[in-house]
Amino acid sequence: MRNTEQSKAAFDEAKKYMPGGVNSPVRSFANVGGNPLFIARAEGARIYDIDGNEFIDYVGSWGPMIVGHAHPRVVSALQKAVMRGTSYGAPTILETELAKLVQTVYPSIEIIRMVNSGTEATMSALRLARGYTGRDKIVKFVGCYHGHSDSLLVSAGSGLATFGVPSSPGVTKGTAADTIAVPYNDEDAIRTVMEREGAQIAAVIIEPVAGNMGLVLPRQGYLSLLRELTEKHGALLIFDEVMCGFRASLGGAQAAYGIRPDLTCLGKIIGGGLPVAAYGGRHEIMSHISPAGPVYQAGTLSGNPLAMTAGIETLKIITAPPEEDGVDYSRMLTVRTKELLLGWQCAAKDAGVSICAHQAGSMFGIFFTDREVYNYEDAEAADQEAFRIWFETMLEEGIYLAPSQFETVFLSGAHTDADITRTIAAAEKGFAAVKKVCG
Numbered sequence: 001m002r003n004t005e006q007s008k009a010a011f012d013e014a015k016k017y018m019p020g021g022v023n024s025p026v027r028s029f030a031n032v033g034g035n036p037l038f039i040a041r042a043e044g045a046r047i048y049d050i051d052g053n054e055f056i057d058y059v060g061s062w063g064p065m066i067v068g069h070a071h072p073r074v075v076s077a078l079q080k081a082v083m084r085g086t087s088y089g090a091p092t093i094l095e096t097e098l099a100k101l102v103q104t105v106y107p108s109i110e111i112i113r114m115v116n117s118g119t120e121a122t123m124s125a126l127r128l129a130r131g132y133t134g135r136d137k138i139v140k141f142v143g144c145y146h147g148h149s150d151s152l153l154v155s156a157g158s159g160l161a162t163f164g165v166p167s168s169p170g171v172t173k174g175t176a177a178d179t180i181a182v183p184y185n186d187e188d189a190i191r192t193v194m195e196r197e198g199a200q201i202a203a204v205i206i207e208p209v210a211g212n213m214g215l216v217l218p219r220q221g222y223l224s225l226l227r228e229l230t231e232k233h234g235a236l237l238i239f240d241e242v243m244c245g246f247r248a249s250l251g252g253a254q255a256a257y258g259i260r261p262d263l264t265c266l267g268k269i270i271g272g273g274l275p276v277a278a279y280g281g282r283h284e285i286m287s288h289i290s291p292a293g294p295v296y297q298a299g300t301l302s303g304n305p306l307a308m309t310a311g312i313e314t315l316k317i318i319t320a321p322p323e324e325d326g327v328d329y330s331r332m333l334t335v336r337t338k339e340l341l342l343g344w345q346c347a348a349k350d351a352g353v354s355i356c357a358h359q360a361g362s363m364f365g366i367f368f369t370d371r372e373v374y375n376y377e378d379a380e381a382a383d384q385e386a387f388r389i390w391f392e393t394m395l396e397e398g399i400y401l402a403p404s405q406f407e408t409v410f411l412s413g414a415h416t417d418a419d420i421t422r423t424i425a426a427a428e429k430g431f432a433a434v435k436k437v438c439g
């Protein structure tokens with residue numbers, strides 16, 4: 001058994017000062033029970049807790065750490081940057097450099113605005129969509145998470161209601177009423193809503209590869225249907241690629257599925273582990289953002305030089321042409337992820353445990369179910385107890401996974417073949433434990 005005393009004590013102490021002892025809810029391990037690990041440091045694919053336990057990390061800070069933790073190039077660039085000061089509140093050439101790097105792989109982002117979190121990116125993109133179209137309503141999809149701004153903390157009303165209901169106390173009914181939430185991957189539902197209310201809808205926002213209800217992929221033709229319907233009704237199509245950006249493929253879901261959204265939200269990887277996110281898209285739309293246009297949005301630390309530096313170095317590593325250092329980063333991650341997931345699928349089959357497995361580039365995930373998972377309702381129907389047992393066994397075996405079946409697993413360039421072999425061996429024990437308890 002792992003020693004967990006220090007993490008337990010740290011959690012008890014933290015609870016005296018912070019709500020639930022954490023600064024973001026999923027970190028508290030509420031979905032799987034038990035105490036969260038308190039982390040001392042991380043390097044490459046490894047993360048170490050304050051009790052001295054070592055884990056192979058598949059959380060990667062919830063996605064950003066695509067080149068692994070404390071990558072020497074990122075660390076060195078940051079060390080140099082910090083000596084030049086940590087924030088100026090004035091423009092730097094670093095911002096333009098990061099903007100150019102993003103545009104190389106996301107040609108749909110003609111103009112970009114840097115912000116500090118994914119929440120800020122989606123919230124601002126929606127304000128822009130409303131300001132640009134002069135319409136109030138937005139459409140989101142049940143099970144997609146876009147951060148915690150009020151308009152997006154909304155769940156579906158009953159049936160195909162024309163308005164959403166707050167999914168958190170503190171969100172007003174008035175705000176929620178402007179959001180329509182429809183089931184993911186349901187063609188009829190989105191057609192009906194757009195036919196009925198298209199003229200009032202400013203934007204349809206979607207995780208084009210959904211990573212916040214476990215990993216759920218768009219059905220064939222679904223994203224092109226959204227493109228078609230938004231164009232027909234004069235609404236903007238916003239791809240929230242905060243999570244799947246640079247992961248579903250290097251150019252994100254939009255490159256993988258060949259769809260050009262009007263606006264894109266990015267986050268996580270573009271900050272290389274520091275707080276950066278962004279939204280951007282067509283020049284004509286983005287020119288409505290202040291100071292170029294009337295839609296207001298600002299930030300004291302936006303474009304922060306340290307954060308830009310970490311983002312630039314991370315993007316340089318993952319976008320380097322293969323002939324430069326011999327690695328096609330995105331392809332390498334996709335192949336490795338496939339190997340790992342195949343290993344898990346075989347292990348589950350051998351143990352007699354039914355799982356539904358999904359992969360999108362370097363993102364992957366499993367559901368404990370014998371059915372295909374297309375939407376939130378399907379994900380919710382998967383066996384949560386089986387996941388809890390699997391998670392606990394994996395942790396005991398030194399594998400750090402996201403503590404919820406509604407999250408996604410991330411591979412980094414620092415994971416080695418040996419790590420993958422070890423993770424598959426751990427998975428064999430994990431599935432055997434699930435079989436023993438859940439049958």
Ligand code: PLP
Nearest residue numbers: 117118119145146147240242243
């Ligand atoms: N959008 C998506 C798809 C996300 O996965 C997240 C966070 O996980 C967000 C937005 C919110 O980003 P942040 O946590 O940086 O506010």
